[in-house]
Amino acid sequence: MNPNLERILSEASRVAQGAIQQAMAAASQRHEGGGGAPMLQLLAAAPKNPANPANAMNSLNNPAFQNSMAEATRLMRSGNLQAATAAIQAALGGAALPASVDDDLNIIDVEAHEVGRAAPAPQKPAQTVKPGPSGQFISGSHTEGAAGTREYKLYIPPASFAEPLPLVVMLHGCTQNPDDFAAGTKMNEAALQRGFYVLYPAQTQHANSSRCWNWFKHNHQKRGRGEPALLAGMTRDVMSRYNIDPQRVYVAGLSAGGAMAAILGDAYPDLFAAVGVHSGLPTGSATNVQTALGVMQTGAAPGARTAASPPTIVFHGDKDATVNPANGEHVVAASAGASRPEQKRARSPNGRDYTQRIYKQADGRVVAEHWAVHGAGHAWSGGSAQGSYTDGAGPDASEEMLRFFLANTLPAKH
Template sequence: MRNISDTIARLSAMRSRPVGSGQGRDDHLADMTGFGSNPGALRARFYLPKNLPKEAPLIVVLHGCTQTAAGYNDGSGWSELAAEQGFSVLFPEQQRANNANLCFNWFVSGDISRDSGEALSIRQMIEAAVVTHGLDRKRIFITGLSAGGAMAAAMLAAYPEVFAGGAIIAGLAYGSASTIPEAFDRMRGHGGPSRAELQRLLRAASPHKGPWPRISIWQGTADTTVVPANADALLAQWHGVHSLGDRPTRTEKVDGQTRKVWSDGKGRDVVETYTIARMGHGTPLKTSGEDGLGRAAPFMLDIGISSTRHIAGFWELTKPEVRRKAKAEAAAGAALQPFAQKEKPRAVRVDPTPQPSKARGSAGGITKIIEDALRAAGLMR
C-alpha cells in the first residue's frame, strides 16, 4: 500500500492537470433538474436531438477526472453521433464539492452501492429521462473514461438490469478498491482482488441473476495512469457472469488495432476488448474523414480509431446508411446541425413549477409522473 505522502503527491499531480476538452467552447448540453432526491449531489446534463424517434435509445456518458460533461462531449462526439443516428445522451457531471479533482467516487462504497450516493443519483437521472422523453428501457447503455469508466463499471454491477450494454475506457473493475491509497495502487496495477473475488463482487452487487449487459473494454498499452492490468481485471470480472472461456471466439484488426470478441452459446457477441497500441491514458478518437467524430484535447487522443462510433456499433445503434444520408443532407444544407445553432439549448426541466392546468402534458402532470415512477422503482421515498 502507498504511504500517505505518496498519496498526497499523486493527488497534487492530478490537480495540476489541465481540465478536459471543450473549456471555453460552446456548450451544447441542456441542464436536467428535479430528477429525484439526488443523494450524490451530481449535476445532470442532457442532449436531445431534434426529431428524436419514439422509444429512442439512451446513452449515459461519464467524464474522467478534471473533465466536465460538456468538455467530454466535445471531445468524444457523443452528441454529434446522437444527432446523426437518433438517440439521446445523458451526461452526469461530478461537482468539486464532492471530489476536488472532479472524479466520480468509484472507490467509495457509499457512492457505488445499489440505491445510495452517486450511483443512485445517476439511476434517478436515467429514470427521469426515460419517463419524460419516452425512451426505450431495453436500450439503455453506459460508458465512461478513467474514473468515469470505473463508475460505469460500478453502475453496471449495481444496476445490471437497467443496462443493455456498457463500455469502459481505461477504467477499473467494480470493487477493486475501497480507499484512496488502494485506488492509486489498483490504477498502477498493484494488488487487488483475485479473479474469483472479482466475479463474486459483481454477482453480490445486486439481486439480478441475468441476462447480463454486453461489455466493451478499451485500453492503451502505454497507459501509465491506469495500467493495462486493469483491463485484464475487468475482463476476468465479466467472464464469470457470461460463462465465457479464456480464449476469444475471434481476434481481428479494426482500424489497425487489436479487437478480441467473446460470443455466448447463441453466437451473440457479449464481450469485446480493444487493445490500442502505444496509446496513453485517454479516449481513442478518429476526428477526420467520413466517419470522424469529436476533437482532440487532453485525455482525448486522436489516434485513428473512434471508440465512440465503434462502441455504438457494438451496441447495434449505428447504421451506415444513416450516416451517408446525414452527410448528403449536410452537403445540401438540410441535415440536423445542432452544433450550428446560435441560441442556447433549452433546459430539460423535469420538475418545473406546477401550472394550474391538470392536462396530461402539463408541467405538474409531468412532475407527478416522474415522482410516481421513481417511487415505483424504489428510487425515491
C-alpha cells in the same frame, strides 16, 4: 547538491510564494520528458494558505526538509505525483512526511499521462460545445434524496425521430465536464446521425476536488447508495421526461467515469442493457484512496461475474501510465466469464494498431469485447482534439461502443 533536488527545492520556494500550480506543472513536465503533455491537476492538494516565503527559504537548509524533498523527487521519478505533492505539503508546513496519501486528496484518477501520438489536450475543459445543426443541448439537474444533487447536460435529437429512442449515459473523467467530454468523444454528432439521447452527468468539486466520480469509496459502489443511486435516479428521471426506449439504455465512461460505469452496470443490470469502459477499473477494485492508487499502478484482481452482469465493451491503451491496462482485462473478465475469445489484430484508419477480442457464449451471443489500442495512453481512442484526453490516432471508441450497445437490449417489461 543533486541537480534534480536543487531544482525541486527551488520550485518548493516558489510553492511557498503561492506558485504551486506552475511549480508542479514544471515538475510533472520533467517527469514526462518535457513533451508538452497536460499537467497533473494538483491544486486540491496545495496548501490553502501558502507558507511565508522567508520561512520557506530558511527551511531549505533544514535536514528534515531536505529529506522530505529528496523523497518527493523519488516519488516524482516513479510517477507517484500525488504522494510527491503530499511530501512537499508536509515539508513546507513543517510536518513529518506522511506515511500515505491522505484520503482527502481525492486525486486518484489524474488524467495526466498522454503517450505516443495522443492529441494535445487543453489545460482547461472546453466550456461550450455545439450539438450540431439540429437537436438541442440543454442543462438540467437532479436530486436523489440523501445522495445529493448533480447537474447534467442532455443532448436531445431532432424531433423528426418519432419513435422511442436509445439513451447513452456518458460519465466524464477527472477534471473534465460534460461540454468537454461531449466535444472529445463526438457523441452528440453520432447521436444526431443515428438518433439517440445522450446524458452527461456532471461531478462537483464539492463531492470530489478533481471532479472524479468516487468509484474508489465503498459507499459509492452499491445499488441504492451514493453516486450509483444518484446516477441511476437521474437516468430514470430523464427517461420519464423524454421519449426514451427503456430497453435501450446504456452507460459508458472514461477513467474514473469508466470505473463508475462498471459499477452502474453491476448495480443496475435492470436499467442498463450494456456498458462501455474506457481506461477504467473493475467494480470493487478499491475502497479508499490508498488502494485506488495501488490498483491504478499494478492492476486489480479480476472482478467476480454475476448472472446479471451486462454485456461490456472495454477500450484501453496498452501504454496507459495512469491506469494499468491490466485493469481493462479484469473488467472484461468479470463479464466474459469462461468464454473463449476470438481475436484479430488490425490498424485503424487513423494509424494505430489494435487487438480486438470478442467473447461469445455457447449460443453465439457476444457478452464482451476488449480493444487493446497499441501505443495509446490514457485517452479516449479516436476522439477529437476539441476535447481533453483524446487520441485521434486510435480506432473510434464512440462508434464501436455504439455498435456494441445497439446490438444489446433489455427484455421487455410486462
